[in-house]
Amino acid sequence: MTLDKTALVVDNNNNSTEVNLTGSASDTADMLDMTIGETVGKALLEDAKLNVRHANVFYGDKQAIHDISLDIGKNEVLAMIGPSGCGKSTFLRCLNRMNDTIPICRVEGSFLLDGEDIYDRRQDPVLLRSRVGMVFQKPNPFPKSIYDNVAYGVRLHGLAKNRAELDEIVEKSLRRAGLFNEVKDDLHKPGTGLSGGQQQRLCIARTIAIDPEVILMDEPTSALDPIATALIEELITELSEKYTIAIVTHSMQQAARVSNRTAYFHMGKLVEVNDTDSVFTTPQHPLTENYITGRFG
Numbered sequence: 001m002t003l004d005k006t007a008l009v010v011d012n013n014n015n016s017t018e019v020n021l022t023g024s025a026s027d028t029a030d031m032l033d034m035t036i037g038e039t040v041g042k043a044l045l046e047d048a049k050l051n052v053r054h055a056n057v058f059y060g061d062k063q064a065i066h067d068i069s070l071d072i073g074k075n076e077v078l079a080m081i082g083p084s085g086c087g088k089s090t091f092l093r094c095l096n097r098m099n100d101t102i103p104i105c106r107v108e109g110s111f112l113l114d115g116e117d118i119y120d121r122r123q124d125p126v127l128l129r130s131r132v133g134m135v136f137q138k139p140n141p142f143p144k145s146i147y148d149n150v151a152y153g154v155r156l157h158g159l160a161k162n163r164a165e166l167d168e169i170v171e172k173s174l175r176r177a178g179l180f181n182e183v184k185d186d187l188h189k190p191g192t193g194l195s196g197g198q199q200q201r202l203c204i205a206r207t208i209a210i211d212p213e214v215i216l217m218d219e220p221t222s223a224l225d226p227i228a229t230a231l232i233e234e235l236i237t238e239l240s241e242k243y244t245i246a247i248v249t250h251s252m253q254q255a256a257r258v259s260n261r262t263a264y265f266h267m268g269k270l271v272e273v274n275d276t277d278s279v280f281t282t283p284q285h286p287l288t289e290n291y292i293t294g295r296f297g
């Protein structure tokens with residue numbers, strides 16, 4: 001299939017239509033609005049860490065996520081890309097019930113972590129979030145010392161036997177987040193006194209200190225300089241040996257560098273998900289093609 005002029009769109013009835021990609025980006029987007037259809041590519045996996053089926057998310061009357069089914073594999077780095085407002089953060093927040101904290105938000109569908117229902121009434125959201133950690137776009141250190149920020153979850157969940165073990169976890173987490181050398185003499189100074197990029201690495205250290213199984217990252221490097229970004233990307237690759245990672249990014253280079261699979265979202269739908277190489281070299285959906293070639297978004 002050549003993607004420079006036409007592409008095949010598959011609709012809900014599995015009919016394929018050839019769509020012309022010439023014309024302005026917005027024309028193409030409007031034209032395809034009706035024909036996003038079912039997700040193309042490889043949304044479901046064998047033996048996944050997370051299974052999402054028929055996710056629908058609403059803010060009041062407004063639907064932000066439309067019938068998304070997606071698995072995230074063990075030791076996988078999944079990149080989530082798409083235009084602003086397409087639902088990436090909303091979808092990510094479903095995975096550790098952060099949407100619970102938004103009163104008008106309603107989540108429907110099935111969300112399983114190792115086969116366990118994330119939304120089961122017996123599930124303790126605090127415990128769940130220790131298994132499914134999150135790093136936000138805007139660093140949000142607690143108004144505590146650098147040390148106490150990293151130690152916070154470790155203490156909360158009783159993960160260190162004594163002070164020496166806690167010291168060790170704090171140091172190791174700060175080292176892995178590439179921050180230790182910059183802060184080692186200031187561990188008892190406030191975390192909020194660090195630069196934006198340092199604060200983000202502090203938040204990453206805080207997240208990994210409790211040894212989560214899944215790490216959700218929502219544009220974690222958008223406030224960082226290229227050096228700190230490279231450190232975080234290296235860390236993501238290292239962490240994926242042990243953890244499952246889902247990362248939202250506006251940088252396609254970043255998605256290409258760090259992820260195994262890439263999911264393209266558009267207007268609350270999951271348009272395409274596939275191995276990262278194939279999404280960037282041979283996208284199957286014209287909306288994905290448009291986005292990655294910079295025609296909109």
Ligand SMILES: Nc1ncnc2c1ncn2[C@@H]1O[C@H](COP(=O)(O)OP(=O)(O)OP(=O)(O)O)[C@@H](O)[C@H]1O
Nearest residue numbers: 059064082083084085086087088089090091102104
């Ligand atoms: N707290 C909220 N209350 C009401 N609507 C919201 C809320 N958060 C998100 N939305 C709406 O849900 C839709 C998806 O938003 P979301 O933040 O998930 O998009 P996004 O893909 O993460 O965008 P961006 O790339 O700009 O971060 C948007 O239409 C947005 O306005």
Ligand SMILES: [Mg+2]
Nearest residue numbers: 088089090218
């Ligand atoms: Mg977002």
